[in-house]
Amino acid sequence: MIPSLMAALLATSFASLPVLAADAKASASAHAAQNGIDWRKDNNVDAAFAQAKASNKPLFLYWGAIWCPPCNQVKATIFNRQEFIDKSRHFIPVYLDGDTPGAQKFAAQFKVRGYPTMILFKPDGTEITRLPGEVDSERYLQVLTLALNTSLSVQDTLKLALAGGKTLKNEDWSLLADYSWDDPEQKLIAGKDLPATLLKLSELSPAGLHATRLYLRGIYAAATAKPGQALPAIDKAQASEKILKAISDANTARDNMDLLSYGAGEVTEFLTTVKSDSRNKLVRAWNVALVKLADDATLSKTDRLGAVGAQVALASLDNAKPEAALQKDVQKRVGLIEQATTDAYERQSVVNAAAHALGDAGLLDDADALLKAELKRSHSPYYFMSTLGSNAKKRGDKVAAANWYEQAYDAAKGPATRLQWGSNYVSNLVDLAPNDDARITKAVQSxxxxxxxxxxxxxxxxxxxxEKMGKKLIDWNKEGKHQVAYQKARTQLDGICGKLPATDPQKAVCQGVLLKS
Incomplete structure (x- = not known):
């Protein structure tokens, strides 16, 4: 395939940005303020809670990874702010990287999986709130301030709210509206009950932005529910009108920019039918709001690109790919924002958002040019190698896709990251080269x-x-065509499981990786 002119220009532009020591110094300078945060990085969470209890301070747990784009976004827009640094004096800040010893076990204990997850605990370990990493920095700091000043746990707040909320303050409803409900590890509400509960909370909440945000969250939860999941009765025409009203108000749209950007496609598809007047009306209004968000200089570059990506998602609902005019707009916005991003942390987030916007718009060559140039600059290039593998897979280039996933695994750093990238490589290899038993065996053994x-x-x-990799291998051998390779994997895994103590919870998990359900 001949690369588009835009892809060539992007490749030239990105390649001309040298990796200089000055870049690293500038990035270090921009984030020097983070040194003012007295992070505990010793992985001794028990000691951290003891410190919190002794000092009667809340504990702030940050769970992240070096490669994670949203984590880098948080570092670039929140953790480096003096206001956050000042607030950190009022809690015990704990930095838990997923690749550090014991981190994954702590993650299971505190119910955190997705990067980043940020939880504020009372000194006794009770959860105050899960802070939303996807909101802008001003909103984040507002939520953090409210959480630091509340005397209620999130469990108590929710209980009182569902009982009618007569004793709750506006600040309590604000914390509920901004709770990280889309975190699959939150255990406040079972996943199957989430849409109905959020919609009920929106009805109980005093009218205003909090009620609107809870309603939008409830509709999004319904739109993204698992297939076959029972949902509350929703008048979709009425819901469409309520959302139209919300997104047509500039203040409301800005206040809920994260939900408008990341839920546009799913919610519109859920509430309306293909090429209907109601869909066209909702898409037009949504696009007006998204253009304003994409142009809003008070938002982070990643958030502005999120609005661009949402436009692409809406345009793709009833069409094979967006029209040329939108593709050109995506190219222009990506180019301008990318060129204006020099900070290393922010680039990890911006380039990820830009590549996905380009790829979803059908501009895979442009996305690849951006990603390949970034490999030389990124502190975690293996993340972008995986995206290059995904792009090749979309093209149907199985050889290139498998090679990119392999390169990503080879380049990955950190014990947990290597396990996860390796598992991802195997899972994709089964799809891309199912008859290459030798290569699959080698990857599994590694x-x-x-x-x-x-x-x-x-x-x-x-x-x-x-477990995902194990399921792939089981399905791959369901007819016994790869029994030799599969048995080698079983034998190797049995040896690992056999060395785990009988009392170790991991033993049963290990034994179940290659067991048919």
Whole structure:
């Protein structure tokens, strides 16, 4: 395929940005303020809670990873702000990186999986709130301030709210509206009950922005529910009108920019039918709001690109790909924002958002040019290699896709990250080269070999990735066509499981990785 002119221009532009020591110094300078945060990085969470209890301070748990784009976004827009640094004096800040020893086990204990997750606890370990990483920095700091000043746990706040909320203050409703409800690990409300509960909370909440935000969250939860999940009765025409009203108000749209950007496609598809007047009306109004968000200089660059991506999602609902005019607009916005981003943390987030916007718009060559140029600049290039693999897979280039996933695994750093990238490589390899038993066997042996060296190989994110890989291998051999390769994997895994103590919760997980459900 001949690259588009835009892709060529992007490749030239990005390649001309040298990796200089000055870039690293500028990034370090921009984030020097983070040194003012007295992060605990010793992985001794028990000691951290003891410190919180002794000092009668809340504990702030940050769970992240070096490569994670949203984590880098938080570092670039929140943790470096003096206001956050000042507030950190009022809590015990704990920095838990997913690749550090024991981190995955702690993740299972505190019910955190997705990066980043940020939780504020009372000194006794009771959860005050899960802070939303997707909102802008001003909103985030407002939520943090409210959380630091509340005397209620989030469980108590929710209980009182569902009982009618007569004793709750406006600040309490604000915390509920901004709670990280889309975190699959939150245990306040079971996933199957989430849409109905959020919609009920929106009815109980005093009229205003909090009620609107809870309603939008409820509709989004319904739109993204698992297939076959029972949903509350929703008048979709009425819901469409309520959302039209919300997105047509500039203040409301700005206040809910995260939901407008990341839920546009799913909600519109859920509430309206293909090429209907109601869909066209909702899409037009939504696009007006999204253009304003994309142009809003008070938003982060990543958030502005999120609005661009949402336009692409809406345009793709009833069409194979967006029209040329929108593609050109995406190219222009991506180019301007990318060129204006020099900070290393922010680039990890911006380039990720830009590549997805380009790829979703059908501009895979442009996305690849951006990503390949970034490999030389990024502190975690393996993340972008995986996206290059995904792009090649979309093109139908199975050889290139498998090679990119392999390169990503080879370049990955950190014990947990390597396990997860390796599992992802195997899972994709089964799809891309199912008859290459030798290559699949080699990859599986490598992943299990690393699992044998990691103390917490079968906890939390590691567990989820290994179980997904195991399911792929079981399905791959369901007719017994790859029995030799499969048996080698079983034998190697049995050896790992056999060395785990009978009392170790990991043992049952390990044994279940290659067991048919």
């Amino acid at each position: 992943v299990f070999g690393e699992a044998a060296k990691v103390d917490n190989a079968f906890y939390e994110r590691n567990r989820a990735y290994l």
